Amino acid sequence: MSTDSTGPTGSPGSTPAASTPGRSTPGSGNGAELIRFDKVTKRFGSNTVLDDLDFTVAPGKHVTLIGPSGSGKTTILRLLMTLVKPDEGTIRVDGEYLTHEEKGGRLVPAGEKHTREIRKKIGMVFQQFNLFPNMKVLQNITEAPVHVLGLGRDEAEERARELVELVGLTECLDRYPTQLSGGQQQRVAIARALAMRPQVLLLDEVTSALDPELVAGVLDLLRDIAHTTDITMLCVTHEMGFARDISDDVLMFDAGRVIESGPPEKIFSEPENERTREFLSAVL
Amino acid sequence: MNWNWSVVDEFMPYFWDGVRVTLQATALGSLLSFALGLVWALLLRTPSRFVRWPVGFFVEFIRNTPLLVQLFFLFYVLPEWGVQTSALATGIIGIGLHYSTYTAEVYRAGIEGVPAGQWEAARALSLPRGRTWGAVILPQAIRRVVPALGNYVIALLKDTPMLLGIGVLEMLNQARQFGAQTFQYIEPYTIVGIAFILISYPASLFMRYLERRLVH
Numbered sequence: 001m002s003t004d005s006t007g008p009t010g011s012p013g014s015t016p017a018a019s020t021p022g023r024s025t026p027g028s029g030n031g032a033e034l035i036r037f038d039k040v041t042k043r044f045g046s047n048t049v050l051d052d053l054d055f056t057v058a059p060g061k062h063v064t065l066i067g068p069s070g071s072g073k074t075t076i077l078r079l080l081m082t083l084v085k086p087d088e089g090t091i092r093v094d095g096e097y098l099t100h101e102e103k104g105g106r107l108v109p110a111g112e113k114h115t116r117e118i119r120k121k122i123g124m125v126f127q128q129f130n131l132f133p134n135m136k137v138l139q140n141i142t143e144a145p146v147h148v149l150g151l152g153r154d155e156a157e158e159r160a161r162e163l164v165e166l167v168g169l170t171e172c173l174d175r176y177p178t179q180l181s182g183g184q185q186q187r188v189a190i191a192r193a194l195a196m197r198p199q200v201l202l203l204d205e206v207t208s209a210l211d212p213e214l215v216a217g218v219l220d221l222l223r224d225i226a227h228t229t230d231i232t233m234l235c236v237t238h239e240m241g242f243a244r245d246i247s248d249d250v251l252m253f254d255a256g257r258v259i260e261s262g263p264p265e266k267i268f269s270e271p272e273n274e275r276t277r278e279f280l281s282a283v284l
Numbered sequence: 285m286n287w288n289w290s291v292v293d294e295f296m297p298y299f300w301d302g303v304r305v306t307l308q309a310t311a312l313g314s315l316l317s318f319a320l321g322l323v324w325a326l327l328l329r330t331p332s333r334f335v336r337w338p339v340g341f342f343v344e345f346i347r348n349t350p351l352l353v354q355l356f357f358l359f360y361v362l363p364e365w366g367v368q369t370s371a372l373a374t375g376i377i378g379i380g381l382h383y384s385t386y387t388a389e390v391y392r393a394g395i396e397g398v399p400a401g402q403w404e405a406a407r408a409l410s411l412p413r414g415r416t417w418g419a420v421i422l423p424q425a426i427r428r429v430v431p432a433l434g435n436y437v438i439a440l441l442k443d444t445p446m447l448l449g450i451g452v453l454e455m456l457n458q459a460r461q462f463g464a465q466t467f468q469y470i471e472p473y474t475i476v477g478i479a480f481i482l483i484s485y486p487a488s489l490f491m492r493y494l495e496r497r498l499v500h
Contacts, residue, residue, distance in 0.1 A: 081408050116410050123408065130405035134423040143419065144409035196409065 034059040034199060034232050035080065040089035042075055042256075049075045051256035053089070059199070062226050062233040064243040064264070067253030068279060073236040077202040080234070081124045082115055093118050094199065120148065123193035124202040127209050129185040131177040131192070137164065138173045141192045149196065156195070163191035167221055183214030187221055194225075201225075203235040207242075215239070222246065240284055244268055252276045291471040295462050299475055302458035307483075309376055309454060310441045316380025317440065318433060321387025325395065326417075328388070347385040352449050354378050359450040375447040383440050390432045394425035431495035438484050438491070455479055 035057040042050040050072045057063050065073040078084045079091060082099065090107065091098040098118050101110040131140050141160040145151040151159070164170050167187040169180075177185050186206055193201060203222065207215045219242045226233060226246040237243055243250060243264060250267040252260040252275070260273040268284075271277050327339045346354065355378040362374065369377070398421050406416040448457035459472035 081404075083404050083407060119408075120410050126401060126405065126408075128399075128401050130399075130401035132402065132405065132420050132424075134420070134427070143415075144411060147412065147415045147419075148410045192409070 036092040038090045040086045043087050060230045061248045062246045064235045064247040064250045071253040072256045073253050077204050121199045123196050123198035125189050125193050125206045127205040129189045133177050137188050141195045145195050167191045182210045183217050186218050200232045291468045295472045298458040302455035306444050306454040309444050312376045313379040314437045317383035317387050320384035324388035325391035343385045351382045352446050355450050371451045375452045390429045394429035398424045427498050431491050434491035
């Protein structure tokens with residue numbers, strides 16, 4: 001287990017007690033951590049997808065999760081977005097419990113209201129875009145800022161216009177999602193997530209559903225965002241070149257555990273773990 | 285068989301009264317069935333089984349008993365409970381209620397047809413429950429069930445003659461009364477039959493058009 005990792009540390013379940021906040025984030029000045037998983041286990045039926053998982057992500061870091069399919073990467077994003085609930089363990093975002101609340105000194109499952117407040121700090125971009133097909137691009141982007149953050153319509157539209165400019169789709173504001181290409185839809189989805197000004201952006205295989213010639217445009221946009229903002233990114237991808245470009249850290253998953261982690265140069269060039277080597281030789 | 289045009293002339297004023305009542309019952313009954321059906325569909329999705337079970341039982345009960353029985357029940361029992369309405373109003377309530385148990389099923393299918401990703405996107409944006417339903421799920425669900433709802437409008441139209449059971453003077457009842465008074469049955473019944481096809485066939489063509497437009 002490497003201890004020199006700057007942002008996150010993935011610690012295999014065999015050494016659960018060893019992980020402490022101070023040790024896991026030597027790279028950030030104040031020792032802060034934005035995301036913290038403690039002994040998280042998630043099962044689907046008899047299938048254990050995440051097994052006693054500990055890891056942390058420091059603010060502003062870009063972390064990529066790699067590994068064979070079914071290794072639990074996407075489940076981590078879905079847990080953070082509260083699309084699924086952990087069976088055991090706790091998740092904290094910005095120091096607060098995501099799916100639990102402290103009541104009378106005890107941790108109890110959180111109510112919807114508490115979870116909603118924490119979840120506002122997180123945005124997600126999906127593999128299948130999941131734009132609202134009944135709304136034009138503009139309304140897709142303004143819907144949540146208006147109805148969740150309580151922004152005025154003018155302010156929300158102003159924000160949306162800035163974002164479509166960022167993602168290069170100014171001319172598409174008045175179109176419906178079905179009138180856009182997959183790459184354009186995914187860029188709208190990125191703008192929609194950013195409109196909530198989240199602290200964390202979750203990217204779930206965002207180019208997997210795109211035609212090959214549309215992948216580069218979306219990845220370039222995400223590179224831009226990664227290099228010009230201080231947003232924290234948690235990214236599941238099969239695009240290893242992209243992972244190498246934007247990541248501060250790479251976590252290699254296998255069978256629900258982090259089996260290796262470190263900066264991309266190290267993971268991609270001289271992986272220590274046999275499974276990591278096998279996986280990378282298969283995908284690179 | 286003798287076809288007598290002067291009988292037709294005599295019947296037409298009664299016929300138009302009947303058409304008005306039939307269309308009124310169809311339109312208002314349909315609207316009621318659309319509204320109530322949505323209510324049942326939403327109640328059947330609430331987490332509380334203390335809501336789901338009684339609503340589910342009620343819906344099954346209505347769907348599995350004959351419309352005519354329900355009409356008689358409403359017509360003779362509601363006044364006992366102090367509810368005084370006209371026969372037509374009772375008929376509209378009865379037929380709307382009956383068909384709402386079918387439209388509920390249509391809405392259910394429409395709601396389940398909305399991809400899981402839409403719920404997930406709404407959740408990822410923290411949209412409140414009312415907004416998730418009102419702005420994301422229902423507009424998509426209803427769009428894809430409009431043709432199916434339209435088919436129930438046509439079915440409902442064809443069930444309006446049941447209302448003669450409680451004395452509503454819709455098209456068929458006008459023909460029946462006219463026949464009873466004049467002993468001329470062929471012309472009025474023929475006209476009513478033609479009227480039904482003149483209303484329902486264009487309506488079903490319109491539904492097919494809607495289907496092509498809305499469901500892609």
